[in-house]
Amino acid sequence: MAEDKQVYRLQGLSCTNCAAKFEKNIRGIDSVEDVQLNFGAAKLTVQGAATVEQLEAAGAFDGIKVYPERSREPEVKQSFWKKRENITTMISLLFTVVGYIFFFRMGEAHPVTVGAFLAAIVVGGYTLFQVGLKNLIKLQFDMKTLMTIAIIGAAIIGEWAEGAVVVFLFALSEALESYSMDKARQSIKSLMDIAPKRATIRRGLETIEIDVEDVQIGDILLIKPGQKIAMDGEVINGASSINQAAITGESIPVHKVVGDEVFAGTMNEEGSLEVRVTKRVEDTTIAKIIHLVEEAQAERAPSQQFVDKFAKYYTPAIMLIALLVAIIPPLVFGGVWSEWVYSGLAVLVVGCPCALVVSTPVAIVTAIGNAARNGVLIKGGIHLEETGRLSAIAFDKTGTLTEGKPEVTDIVILSNKDEKEVLSIARAIEQFSQHPLASAITRKAIRVHADDYQAVGFTSITGKGAKATIDGLEYFIGNPALFEEMLSLSNEAKDSIGKLQAEGKTVMLLGTANEVIALIAVADQIRETSKSIINKLHQLGIKHTVMLTGDNQLTGNFIGSRLGVMDTKAELLPEHKLTEIKRLQEEYGHVAMVGDGVNDAPALATATVGIAMGGAGTDAALETADIALMGDDLEKLPYTISLSRRTLSIIKQNISFALLLKIIALLLVIPGWLTLWIAIFADMGATLLVVLNSMRLIKKNVH
Structure with missing residues (x-):
């Protein structure tokens, strides 16, 4: 039963043979049902009843000291020469x-x-x-x-x-x-020391400092400039730059505002923050990382299994x-x-x-620990070894090779209105819409300080666009099919639409029932680093790179050619991605799938190595993938492959x-x-x- 399970930290565990003997001695205790000893992490899990004295007696031959996992027992740091x-x-x-x-x-x-x-x-x-x-x-x-x-x-x-x-x-x-x-x-010890052990909490009108184990979900965490954040949570007041290097490996601080997620163990650099706690201490991202790293170090890699048998x-x-x-x-x-x-x-x-x-084991433990410090979570020696043997890598497009957030790229004026006025009208209509393309127009309008027009009578036209009335005139915004039903498009408009679509952009038209005022092109932006990373992978000797996307073939081919991937497969549903991974495995053997860990779960699970982007704060990525790149950044991929090969x-x-x-x-x-x-x-x-x-x-x- 779960309540009978006790976890301990060990000191003085000197060698693998001693670990095996210690484990055997514990199994000899009558009240112990099962025991797992993680040599790499110096961690002991006992199923059943056993006192610390009984466990230390079982390890007396090697001078092993046993401490409950959550105890505040100070670690005795001894000089090499004083042991x-x-x-x-x-x-x-x-x-x-x-x-x-x-x-x-x-x-x-x-x-x-x-x-x-x-x-x-x-x-x-x-x-x-x-x-x-x-x-x-x-x-x-x-x-x-x-x-x-x-x-x-x-x-x-x-x-x-x-x-x-x-x-x-x-x-x-x-x-x-x-x-x-x-x-x-x-x-591992350096990871465990990242997050503070105490937190300043506001409960009602009272401000108190308590152990992190006593913090409840919903408590308000107060964080001053220069302090480390003690718990995972959501910013409810204030704004600040947060150094997330400890979790994600990102060297550049990330600006956080109200509504953004923050992680335990990260450093608040400048502003004061109030954070609503969203996870208990054992469920924080850093706690999951520590747990997964320890589990990874315990798992025997294929070469280790060979050595043990030998x-x-x-x-x-x-x-x-x-x-x-x-x-x-x-x-x-x-x-x-x-x-x-x-x-x-x-x-x-x-x-x-x-x-x-x-x-x-020394090589595996050292490499997994190194990767964790650099924001890469490798969930076992087997995945570390398999990554070193990769021949082909498949990438999801949206959110992996691209930003996953569409932006306005072109505005083609087809009337006497200027760009600012076009964005003012478009924003007035789109502010009522939840579509990602609508948010791209709103962001662009805010950046150019477009006028704040008021629209009334907003109506969504399913699958085509929307309409609303501004200053007594009814305006429409939507795809070319919407306007083709109302009026005849000019050759100039058709040529511009065709050209923009050939560049992989989504084109929206803005106008009235009688004329098209402007074309607005929106595209998911390619990450700045994606092309250089694909190039680095080819230099590392990866034989084949392929981009898998649900986009149309035209858009897929355009983005694929700009990125320098060897192949592009477009118009794919999740099950098609799975089929594609199986085909690649037949052709290349060892294949990695890189995705966001949510809608790519089947492909990630089937690939030789599933690599999830942005593992920080994403439970699905941490659970589904074999490797999680904690920062939302592909920069760590060539590093991970070269670390595995080394x-x-x-x-x-x-x-x-x-x-x-x-x-x-x-x-x-x-x-x-x-x-x-x-x-x-x-x-x-x-x-x-x-x-x-x-x-x-x-x-x-x-x-």
């Missing part, structure tokens, strides 16, 4: 150095030398042995079990120096892995190889037992699947690095050159390379 495990690593290094000083002065077998190396092993490997020995007793074989066997084996055959170095280097690689995951998780068989195989290396040469070929047992231990160390297991490339590099280094090290067994030193360097080196390579994704920005 207990890192201090013990440094002490271990100190004892190892001292051991080597005595090694060169007194020899390897001297009690002082052995004592220094033994101290290094015990101090640096104490927690490792605790877990490793417990696992060994239970016959659970993970990385710590393998390392424990290797170090104890090294001590038994008298390789104290190498045992100490192995302990230090393993502890160092664990510390670096933990550090890299903390860095990757910081992307590691499942890989670890037992390595143990078997190590055993065979240790016993076959002495038994069959008369080899020296100590030498081949040593080589077997080295195989065990080099075979640790640490780098392999880390190769994908992530794919880095994952492939990571898996190759991890396997190649191990294969090279294992081949050194044949001539007998594989030492514990080389083994741990191969293992740690692979882990370090993988982590550092993945961290390069932190720096990827929108160009």
